[in-house]
Amino acid sequence: MENVITDPLKVILRNELAIKVNGSLWLEASGQHFLGPGPIQLLEHIVNTGSLSKAAAQMKMSYKKAWTLINTLNAHVAIPVVIPQVGGEGGGGSVVTEAGRELINYHQELRQRFKDFVEGETKRLLEA
Amino acid sequence: MENVITDPLKVILRNELAIKVNGSLWLEASGQHFLGPGPIQLLEHIVNTGSLSKAAAQMKMSYKKAWTLINTLNAHVAIPVVIPQVGGEGGGGSVVTEAGRELINYHQELRQRFKDFVEGETKRLLEA
Numbered sequence: 379m380e381n382v383i384t385d386p387l388k389v390i391l392r393n394e395l396a397i398k399v400n401g402s403l404w405l406e407a408s409g410q411h412f413l414g415p416g417p418i419q420l421l422e423h424i425v426n427t428g429s430l431s432k433a434a435a436q437m438k439m440s441y442k443k444a445w446t447l448i449n450t451l452n453a454h455v456a457i458p459v460v461i462p463q464v465g466g467e468g469g470g471g472s473v474v475t476e477a478g479r480e481l482i483n484y485h486q487e488l489r490q491r492f493k494d495f496v497e498g499e500t501k502r503l504l505e506a
Numbered sequence: 507m508e509n510v511i512t513d514p515l516k517v518i519l520r521n522e523l524a525i526k527v528n529g530s531l532w533l534e535a536s537g538q539h540f541l542g543p544g545p546i547q548l549l550e551h552i553v554n555t556g557s558l559s560k561a562a563a564q565m566k567m568s569y570k571k572a573w574t575l576i577n578t579l580n581a582h583v584a585i586p587v588v589i590p591q592v593g594g595e596g597g598g599g600s601v602v603t604e605a606g607r608e609l610i611n612y613h614q615e616l617r618q619r620f621k622d623f624v625e626g627e628t629k630r631l632l633e634a
Contacts, residue, residue, distance in 0.1 A: 385585060385604075385605060385608065387608065387609075387612055389584060389585070390583050390584060390585050390605045390608055390609065391582065391583055391584070392535075392582060392583060392584050395535035395536065395582055396535060396536065397533055397534070397535045397582065398533070398534060398535075399531065399532075399533055399616070400531075400532060400533075400534050401529055401530055401531035401532060401620070402529055402530055403527065403528075403529035403624075404527075404528060404529060405525055405526070405527055405528075405631075406525070406526060406528050407520075407523035407524060407525045407526075408523065408524065454519065454520060454523055454525065455518050455519055455520060456517060456518060456519070456520050457513060457517070457518050476513075477513060477518045480513065480515065480518055481515075481518065484515055484631075488527070488627060491627070492529070492623075495620075495623050496531075499616060499619070503533075503612075
């Protein structure tokens with residue numbers, strides 16, 4: 379016996395509401411999130427400012443919170459992503475390592491693939 | 507000039523931590539989430555119990571919260587997903603419509619594709 383024929387999704391969902399599929403993505407280890415848009419943005423600000431405290435300020439984040447994010451990140455990598463620089467002209471600062479830049483690049487590519495996925499799903503949903 | 511050759515991600519990330527890509531997914535309209543694992547699970551419990559209050563109890567959710575989830579869902583569809591039944595043997599209860607069952611099926615397929623996506627990304631990450 380045939381199943382009951384149901385209305386397609388585009389009839390069920392109200393088109394005028396501009397419905398879309400969306401989501402969030404992160405890297406985790408044993409269920410603990412350690413990499414997502416927040417930490418990556420922080421790394422990018424450290425690249426631009428050369429300083430963890432300036433990067434934290436630009437993200438309107440406490441220095442302690444920023445330090446925790448970087449520490450959590452460093453705990454999940456074999457090669458540190460940020461190295462504090464003692465002394466020098468600015469009297470300190472922080473440097474994002476090549477490994478950190480590699481993570482930033484990877485994350486950008488990952489975000490792009492996820493963007494493609496949710497956009498594809500939105501298209502599929504509205505055409506279904 | 508060549509870029510600096512950096513370590514691949516599998517060297518940067520600590521393999522022993524069983525790192526994986528994970529995420530969450532939902533449907534939204536104008537930025538408002540209205541469909542995700544929670545509402546779908548609630549719909550499934552209504553299918554099984556024939557009652558919104560029983561479904562809410564099974565999810566350890568207040569009746570008010572459950573009612574709000576269903577109301578939000580109904581507001582985003584052209585055809586109601588849940589219809590209250592007045593009277594009858596049990597003195598009421600709720601029925602998930604065909605449109606609601608269609609949404610449940612769609613969501614299962616969507617979750618499967620998202621699972622494939624994050625598993626594929628985890629594989630890519632660990633092999634990168």
